[in-house]
Amino acid sequence: MTIREAAADLRAGRVSCLELADQCLSQIARLNPKLNAFVTVTGEQARARALELDRELAAGRDRGPLHGIPIAHKDLIRTKGVRTMSGSKLFADFVPGSDAAVVKKLDAAGAVMLGKTGLHELAYGITSDNPHFGTIRNPRDAERSPGGSSGGSGVAVATGMAYMATGTDTGGSIRIPASFCGVVGLKPTYGVVDLSGIQPLGFSLDHAGPLTRTVADARVTFEAMAGAGRRRAAPVDVRNIRIGLPENFYFDRASGEVKDAVRLAAREAERLGARVTQVQVPDMDGLNAAGRVILLAEASALYEPYRARRGDFGSDVLALLDQGRLVPATDYVNAQRLRRTLVDDFRALFSEIDCLFTPATPITAPRIGQMQVELDGELVDTRIATTRLSRGINVLGFPSLAMPCGESSEGLPIGLQIVARPFEEDLLLSLGEALEAGLAR
């Protein structure tokens, strides 16, 4: 069931907030021992909150489309009185005294928090194979990765353990689990969702957004997360939207099935009245190099106070933190300068198109522990390959939607990425909603 359907059932009296929460809690009890999506379940608090919201509805107080909807928060988002570990030994006992801004906003909108979802350690990686809190598993195939870093959120939403879960995205950490788990993930424009109370990773690359089952649900939750400071999202007519399909980079090193599914999605958009043109994207390799250098330096600066606690980090995260300390300050500054010139290049591209269609990830979910993947006959590091198509968009700060657009011959989800100009989440969501119906056929 989607948020929209649950909201309709609630108002028709076919279900209560408590029943919705209980359904999700029983799904967690059934599936979490195998999939490990949640690190903390706050069942009693959730049931109490749901009862309170049932009383509100009965008394005529309706908070809107998220009233009584069970959700989960990625466990690097601060929740007052509920342990927030960031997937790390460093914060294993940290109980925040206040809620993050997004938690406050979703709570005010009437959402019911069921607990906290697991993640790649410190959100610094894409496998969600966490050395401290266990491996999170893909619900389509438990021997495969759900992606990350917001792996627990992707799994929770895909399996109906929650209607929506929050995620954060520094190089693809919302869009990659969305792609591997077959759900929708929205990385909004940089700065639109308030990050206060969220554990940072790369200060100038971090974003927060929703993972949901449908694009319509992503719209509802994004509006609540973005809050009153952002103009209200309004549907956009998809007819005559100009879609750019990249001729270079995005389809160079991707699996054949992924390429075919994304091209099919572009044809479906055309059928809806959009105009698809082939475009050359600017220097994506430069954008990715700038993104890697910026993230290496920013993450290592952040964790500098913990540098003596080497034994408290997993080996992959420690290696990245060590690499960041080998980056000269001059290269960090020049990466930021290059970033600005590349944003200008992309603005020029987006004067000719309204959005780009690309794969969200070049591959479907890899096996847990798989270090390399073969793409176009070449063995490539799985982490670098998986972030190759998403990282650059964080450097730009442009909004990006990942949504399912098909399945591989192995039955694994394939993700489409749509990228728009800054602050044009409306366009992404309207186009995504229109496409969703056609792609599901």
Added chain:
Amino acid sequence: MGDVNPDIPREEIERLQPVVDAVLAELRQRTGRLTPQDVMSLTYDLDPRLPEVEADR
């Protein structure tokens, strides 16, 4: 280098330095062409509407 980062074991630096050098080489191919007019943005102002978002905090 070992003096700059004394807590990173030397063998780790030897293992990781080529990885870092590869990404820095990719970056420097581009940054060598930057001019003094290509300045770094400290506010990362994508759009003038960003202050409204700030006001919502």
